[in-house]
Amino acid sequence: MFDSRQLKTFHEVVKTGSYSAAARSLGYTQPAVSQQMKALERDAGTPLFTRVGRGIRLTEAGEALTRHAGAILDSLSAARQQIDAIARLRAGRVRVCAFPSAAATVIPDAMARLAADHPGIRVDLLEGEPPESLGLLPRGEADITLAFSYPGLHVDVPEELAEIPLLEDRLTVLLPTGHPLARRRAVQLADLTHERWIVGCPRCRANFLHACAERGFTPDIAFSTDDNLVVQSLVAAGVGIAMMPALVLSFLCHSKVTGRVVEPLTLRKVSAYVLREHLRIPATALVLDSLRAVAANRAG
Incomplete structure (x- = not known):
């Protein structure tokens, strides 16, 4: 040498x-x-x-x-x-993996903020649901992963990862605008025992079934899909209702769909995860700062 x-x-x-x-x-x-x-x-x-x-x-x-x-x-x-x-943050590339509702809400605002202040930083966006998305970090396939967790539902987080809490996302119910309960500001889960339901990803489904069990009923699940737009279309068509995180409300596309807070109030925690040793990488730390700032504005 x-x-x-x-x-x-x-x-x-x-x-x-x-x-x-x-x-x-x-x-x-x-x-x-x-x-x-x-x-x-x-x-x-x-x-x-x-x-x-x-x-x-x-x-x-x-x-x-x-x-x-x-x-x-x-x-x-x-x-x-x-x-x-x-x-000096004039260049760099960061791979960010996010679940769909965060990819459609938190990520665009954070990327716009980043592009305005540091146009040389490039971000590759990946989509994935926890816990599989968390496995991308130890394998070197992503630099930052946005993931969510529900109270009482354990998430296996590799010990080499650092968690950066971003926000708490309340759960809502999507209803057709003509639904009798759509006139209320909040909806009791116990009032929805006879509805047909549309459910999403496995973790969201598990949390939904747990919440229904606590209210003493087993929901009638008619459809299952991970696609938020498909969920909205099914609700708009009147074939079922859905429990969805509030992040989804910011990109409701159907005028025939409305969202209402579900009581008792349930919050899911949204966090960013990164390998601890990567917290010292300037571009990664900068993207995390941008995500934190956007999350703080949403919480505010």
Whole structure:
């Protein structure tokens, strides 16, 4: 492995034609240049220069190194510039995985904020539900994962992950606008025992069944889909109602659908997760700051 400082000195010796000229150009003493070249020859395992009178001449090995030294130094310089840009938040790439309702609400606002202040930061967006999405972090397939958890439903979080709480998202019920209970500001879950239901992801379904069991009934589940737009369309068509997080209300697309708070009030916790050691990476920390700011505004 060649030392980059020695390569730079070697490159200067070749360019100027002598140790003394290279020393003047680099601000070194001639003995310092000579020592560096001897060390470089030891690493190379063969002489790089031969003496010709008072001058020097490259050996065959020296000629070979000359053909590569400039490219190596240019690559190192480019690497230093790129690393400096990343460290100073002028560049960087962060992979963020989020569940659908967060991807449609929190993520766009956070990315807009990020693009305005740090346009050189690039974000790759992935979509996934917990707990599978949390597994992307230890495998190196994502840098940040947004995930949710419900009270009483344990989530297995790998111990190497740090949790950054973002917000609490209350649960609501989606009803057709003509539904008799749509006139209320809040709806008791116990008043919905005879309804047909549409349920979403496995964790949301598990929480829903748990809540219904606490109210003493087993819901009639007619449809199951992870697609929020499909849920809205089914509700609008009057074929069922759905328990959905309040984040979904901000992108309701059907005029025939309305959302009402469910009582007793149930909150799901939304957090960002990241490998602890990645908290020190500038671009990752910046994206987390943007997510926190957006979440705080929503909570406010």
